[in-house]
Amino acid sequence: MLKPKFNRSCFSDIMKVGLPAVVMQGIGTVMTSFINAIVITYNVLATTVFGVYFKLQSFVFMPVFGMNSGLLPILGYNYGAKNRERMMKGLKLGTFYAFLIMSLGALVFNLFPDTLLGLFNASDEMKAIGGVALRRISWSFPLASASIILGSLFQALGDGYLSMIVSIVRQIGILIPAAWILGKLFGLDAIWLSFLIAEVAALIMSILFYKKELKKL
Numbered sequence: 001m002l003k004p005k006f007n008r009s010c011f012s013d014i015m016k017v018g019l020p021a022v023v024m025q026g027i028g029t030v031m032t033s034f035i036n037a038i039v040i041t042y043n044v045l046a047t048t049v050f051g052v053y054f055k056l057q058s059f060v061f062m063p064v065f066g067m068n069s070g071l072l073p074i075l076g077y078n079y080g081a082k083n084r085e086r087m088m089k090g091l092k093l094g095t096f097y098a099f100l101i102m103s104l105g106a107l108v109f110n111l112f113p114d115t116l117l118g119l120f121n122a123s124d125e126m127k128a129i130g131g132v133a134l135r136r137i138s139w140s141f142p143l144a145s146a147s148i149i150l151g152s153l154f155q156a157l158g159d160g161y162l163s164m165i166v167s168i169v170r171q172i173g174i175l176i177p178a179a180w181i182l183g184k185l186f187g188l189d190a191i192w193l194s195f196l197i198a199e200v201a202a203l204i205m206s207i208l209f210y211k212k213e214l215k216k217l
Helices: 008-039 044-080 084-111 113-118 124-138 141-156 160-186 194-216
Strands: none
Touching (some): 008 160, 044 084, 084 124, 084 141, 113 124, 124 194, 141 160, 160 194
16 A cells, blocks of 8 residues: 655645635734724724624625635636636636626615615614725725735736735735724724725735736746
8 A cells, every 4th residue: 555655846836825825814813803903992883883894795705705716726727728818818707707796895885884784783873983984995895806816816826925915915014004094193984994095005016916927927
């Protein structure tokens, strides 16, 4: 019976894809903790609003993440087969549909914030805080769609660490400091704009990394 042998090259390839995914999952928890710590200093209800937002945004992000999971092997297989044309077609279609879903989500968040908050028996004060929060945070949704799809491309090309870098910079390097500064300067309502600022920075980084990855194709 043959004994399995440790393959350093194979292990390295697995870690290149798996480790960034693990880190990105953990970063979300860190970001949430820090944002809650910031907003609670202005109003205790703001933490409730932030929690409600996270539940609501999953209805927008989960379809995109689901599509992303299906897109990843398509990009990877065609990269391995050196079928650049089909790979770029998948990337363009994925970006288009992700942008469409995110834009529709942003539209719903902007038009019906009170209705969405009402699903959680929100008080008038909570609706006042949450209405501003949902509208302003949702402005970042269309920008996030491109970053998510480009992140799949990086993973498909075996450079998942690029997605990890974008995620760390967006949620830790930009979002948290921006939220703290905006809160100190302009108050609670301005804190929600930090999400838009972070997504702008993430999109710029993703595009720069994308141009670098094009050389591999």
